[in-house]
Amino acid sequence: xxxxxxxxxxxxxxxxxxxxxxxxxxxxxxxxxxxxxxxxxxxxxxxxxxxxxxxxxxxxxxxxxxxxxxxxxxxxxxxxxxxxxxxxxxxxxxxxxxxxxxxxxxxxxxxxxxxxxxxxxxxxxxxxxxxxxxxxxxxx
Numbered sequence: 001x002x003x004x005x006x007x008x009x010x011x012x013x014x015x016x017x018x019x020x021x022x023x024x025x026x027x028x029x030x031x032x033x034x035x036x037x038x039x040x041x042x043x044x045x046x047x048x049x050x051x052x053x054x055x056x057x058x059x060x061x062x063x064x065x066x067x068x069x070x071x072x073x074x075x076x077x078x079x080x081x082x083x084x085x086x087x088x089x090x091x092x093x094x095x096x097x098x099x100x101x102x103x104x105x106x107x108x109x110x111x112x113x114x115x116x117x118x119x120x121x122x123x124x125x126x127x128x129x130x131x132x133x134x135x136x137x138x139x140x
Contacts, residue, residue, distance in 0.1 A: 020044065047104055052112040059111060081134040096121040 020043070036046030048054060071090040079085040088096075100119055106112045 055111045055113050
């Protein structure tokens with residue numbers, strides 16, 4: 001889906017919501033597009049958001065200290081507003097179903113890296129956690 005240069009830019013939240021609904025329903029919305037440049041991504045937004053610079057590397061953003069954690073010492077704990085708290089070792093986590101995805105990464109520090117290939121655990125949509133979160137849980 002290539003963006004046309006003569007399209008007007010959407011600036012309001014309500015218009016953006018209408019646009020996204022139209023994209024989901026595979027309909028056009030009055031030749032208007034969200035702000036940004038480049039071809040549209042799978043969500044119907046331009047791949048290059050306004051104010052972002054495109055990079056090909058992964059900028060290192062840290063405080064100068066990177067802890068060394070051995071994989072046998074690594075763990076992920078899911079607790080709080082859940083019915084069944086769980087703890088995963090690295091091996092447990094990596095044994096979960098794996099998925100691949102290609103998507104763009106937009107950092108709040110104003111850089112974007114496009115077309116990243118990710119390999120990841122299918123943790124959030126797997127049965128291991130989906131039935132466990134309580135309805136009052138607002139954040140994961």
